[in-house]
Amino acid sequence: MLEIRAIEVAYGDIQVLWGINLEVHQGEIVSIIGSNGAGKSTLIRTISGLIRPLRGDIFYRGTMITHQPPSEIVMRGISQVPEGRKLFSGMTVQENLMMGSYCRNNRQEIEEDLNFVYHLFPRLAERRKQIAGTLSGGEQQMSAIGRALMSRPQLLLIDELSLGLSPLLVDNLMEAIGQVHRRGTSILLVEQDVQIALEHAHRGYVLETGRIVLSGLSKDLLENPEVRRSYLGI
Numbered sequence: 644m645l646e647i648r649a650i651e652v653a654y655g656d657i658q659v660l661w662g663i664n665l666e667v668h669q670g671e672i673v674s675i676i677g678s679n680g681a682g683k684s685t686l687i688r689t690i691s692g693l694i695r696p697l698r699g700d701i702f703y704r705g706t707m708i709t710h711q712p713p714s715e716i717v718m719r720g721i722s723q724v725p726e727g728r729k730l731f732s733g734m735t736v737q738e739n740l741m742m743g744s745y746c747r748n749n750r751q752e753i754e755e756d757l758n759f760v761y762h763l764f765p766r767l768a769e770r771r772k773q774i775a776g777t778l779s780g781g782e783q784q785m786s787a788i789g790r791a792l793m794s795r796p797q798l799l800l801i802d803e804l805s806l807g808l809s810p811l812l813v814d815n816l817m818e819a820i821g822q823v824h825r826r827g828t829s830i831l832l833v834e835q836d837v838q839i840a841l842e843h844a845h846r847g848y849v850l851e852t853g854r855i856v857l858s859g860l861s862k863d864l865l866e867n868p869e870v871r872r873s874y875l876g877i
C-alpha cells in the first residue's frame with residue numbers, strides 16, 4: 644500500500660537520507676530500526692508530507708503523494724504519531740483527540756472512533772476533561788495515538804512509541820497497537836528499542852546514517868549477528 648522509491652532528503656546542504664526504498668503492504672506491521680540520528684524521523688516526516696524530498700517518489704495505493712500537502716495525505720488515510728507526542732498542551736484530552744478528526748465531517752463515524760479510542764485507553768476516558776499538559780508521559784502517548792486514530796487511518800506511522808516510558812507501559816501500548824492492527828490498520832513503526840520493534844513487526848528495515856543497510860523478516864533480523872551485536876548488545 645505504501646511504496647517509497649529512491650528517496651533522498653537534505654536539510655539545507657546536508658543530505659541525511661540516501662536512496663531509501665521501502666514498502667508496507669496491506670495488513671503489515673513494519674519496523675524501521677536504527678540508532679540516534681540515523682534518519683528515522685526524517686523518513687516518517689517525509690512520508691507525512693512535512694518534509695519535501697530532494698529526489699525520489701512515494702506512492703500510496705498507487706497514487707504518487709510525494710509533493711502533496713500533509714492535510715491531503717491525512718485525508719488519503721495516512722496519519723502520524725509524532726516523536727515527543729506534540730500534543731496541544733493547553734487543551735483537554737478530548738479536544739486533542741477531536742483535533743485528529745478535523746478533516747472529517749461524518750459525526751456518527753467520529754463518535755464511533757472516539758468511543759473506540761476510549762475503549763482502547765480507558766485511562767483517557769477517565770481523564771477526557773484533563774488538560775493534556777498535566778498528563779503523565781504514558782497518558783500523553785495514549786493521547787497522541789488516539790489523536791492519530793481519530794482520522795481513521797489505514798496506515799498509521801508511529802515515531803518512537805517507547806521513548807521515556809516504562810517497559811510495562813510500553814507493553815500495554817503495544818497491546819493497544821495490536822488491537823488497532825487487528826481492526827485493519829497497517830502500521831509503520833520507528834523505534835530505537837530494537838527488541839520491541841522486531842518482536843511486534845512482521846518485517847523490519849535497518850537504517851544507518853541515512854541508508855537502509857539491511858531488511859527482512861523480523862524473526863530473521865532478530866537472529867542476524869550484525870543486528871544482535873550492534874543493536875541488542877548480544
Ligand code: ATP
Nearest residue numbers: 654659677678679680681682683684685686803835
Ligand atoms: P532521533 O531518534 O534521535 O530523532 P532519527 O533516526 O529519527 O534520530 P533524524 O531526527 O531523522 O534521526 O535525524 C537525521 C539527521 O538529520 C541527524 O543528523 C540530525 O541531526 C539531522 N536533522 C534532523 N532534523 C534536522 C533539522 N530540522 N535541521 C537540520 N538537521 C536536522
